[in-house]
Amino acid sequence: MLFGILLLTGCVLDEGRASSGNVVADGDYLPVLPKTPAGWPSIHWPADNPFTPAKAILGRRLFFDKILSRDRSVSCGSCHLPTEGFADPGAALSLGVHGRFAKRNSPTLTNVAFGTSFMSEGGVPTLELQAISPIVSENEMDMTAAEIETRLSIDTLYLRLFRQAYGEGPITFSGVTKALATYERTLLSMNSPYDRWQAGESDALSPSAKRGAAIFLGEKGDCWHCHAPPLFTDRDFHNTGLDFVLTDLGRALVTGRTSDEGSFKTPTLRNIGVTGPYMHDGRFTTLRQVVEHYNAGGKPHPNVSALIRPMGLTDGELNDLVNFLEALTDSTFLTAPRP
Numbered sequence: 156m157l158f159g160i161l162l163l164t165g166c167v168l169d170e171g172r173a174s175s176g177n178v179v180a181d182g183d184y185l186p187v188l189p190k191t192p193a194g195w196p197s198i199h200w201p202a203d204n205p206f207t208p209a210k211a212i213l214g215r216r217l218f219f220d221k222i223l224s225r226d227r228s229v230s231c232g233s234c235h236l237p238t239e240g241f242a243d244p245g246a247a248l249s250l251g252v253h254g255r256f257a258k259r260n261s262p263t264l265t266n267v268a269f270g271t272s273f274m275s276e277g278g279v280p281t282l283e284l285q286a287i288s289p290i291v292s293e294n295e296m297d298m299t300a301a302e303i304e305t306r307l308s309i310d311t312l313y314l315r316l317f318r319q320a321y322g323e324g325p326i327t328f329s330g331v332t333k334a335l336a337t338y339e340r341t342l343l344s345m346n347s348p349y350d351r352w353q354a355g356e357s358d359a360l361s362p363s364a365k366r367g368a369a370i371f372l373g374e375k376g377d378c379w380h381c382h383a384p385p386l387f388t389d390r391d392f393h394n395t396g397l398d399f400v401l402t403d404l405g406r407a408l409v410t411g412r413t414s415d416e417g418s419f420k421t422p423t424l425r426n427i428g429v430t431g432p433y434m435h436d437g438r439f440t441t442l443r444q445v446v447e448h449y450n451a452g453g454k455p456h457p458n459v460s461a462l463i464r465p466m467g468l469t470d471g472e473l474n475d476l477v478n479f480l481e482a483l484t485d486s487t488f489l490t491a492p493r494p
């Protein structure tokens with residue numbers, strides 16, 4: 156068992172008997188305090204927003220509810236789909252309200268609990284603060300905090316779920332962002348074929364994926380320096396030589412430093428087989444295109460990391476690398492009970 160015991164503060168009650176302090180399970184969704192295996196970093200639960208099942212239940216409802224967008228056409232889950240590893244499978248840029256597009260490709264929310272900064276340039280320090288931005292962005296949900304509070308305060312389901320999560324009192328926007336962040340911190344993925352292979356199950360990876368692992372985790376590919384296991388990210392920023400002429404300054408938007416121009420946060424590669432298209436702008440549709448980019452060594456931008464250099468991998472080795480990346484897909488995570 157990867158997950159700990161149920162931490163329901165009360166027993167599971169039927170709707171009619173719900174009261175503050177007691178948690179009603181939502182369908183077959185019973186949120187549990189996520190536990191991580193040995194060797195993983197610990198999850199930082201903010202002092203003012205510790206895990207509770209009631210907040211996770213509320214957060215999940217909000218995450219998949221189009222009520223958070225002006226024309227009720229999109230939810231968080233429209234751009235972050237569970238079956239796609241909480242990323243958007245569609246076009247490079249995701250569709251928001253009024254037929255407008257988000258400015259970047261929707262990233263996966265896999266293991267976002269371990270994040271130390273959010274967005275590709277890393278300008279947002281917490282998930283609570285991050286949740287504000289899609290809601291108020293005119294290209295994504297186009298709402299205001301006050302409008303969200305008004306909408307939710309006339310909805311009997313939310314009146315009940317907020318009371319369970321926070322007790323008596325008015326529905327607040329901060330209660331919305333805390334609940335969303337709580338739910339997001341439960342989206343843990345750590346049961347891929349790669350993990351089973353690491354745990355000693357030698358058949359969990361195909362021979363090709365094992366050869367790919369040797370490239371990825373060895374000096375030949377050097378991928379692990381930035382995509383460091385077990386998270387498959389160093390949570391840092393690098394220029395991978397995607398462009399010589401930049402259209403997105405990336406990390407430099409936050410730091411203002413020329414040396415950070417064209418650097419982006421290293422994304423996790425967990426569930427990478429289903430989270431395409433790839434890179435901050437979704438320019439690559441297949442993993443094969445991504446590994447070909449690395450194999451070529453990238454464009455000669457002055458900030459390109461020294462780790463990005465022509466690798467001279469053969470066609471077969473590129474296939475092996477792709478097969479290894481596919482082995483980071485956690486089917487239990489993608490099919491876990493959700494709405």
Ligand code: HEC
Nearest residue numbers: 230231234249250251257259260261273274275286289295
């Ligand atoms: C219209 C599509 C769209 C909607 C709706 C949307 N997102 Fe996103 N989300 C994105 C895009 C695009 C990014 C990447 C932004 C960037 O890097 O600049 C993103 C980034 C994020 C991140 C940062 C991930 C990371 O690793 O840095 C989180 C967390 C997140 N979204 C959660 C949410 C939540 C919660 C909601 C609902 C309140 C939501 N999103 C609604 C498209 C969307």
Ligand code: HEC
Nearest residue numbers: 376377378381393419420421422433434435445449460462
């Ligand atoms: C110098 C650090 C670094 C090295 C080395 C590196 N990567 Fe990356 N990788 C990144 C960064 C940063 C991004 C995000 C770039 C962007 O969004 O524009 C990325 C993106 C990716 C993506 C797309 C992720 C997504 O969600 O869109 C894949 C797949 C990937 N890398 C695989 C690899 C493989 C395979 C190797 C080894 C051949 C490798 N990387 C080596 C830093 C690195």
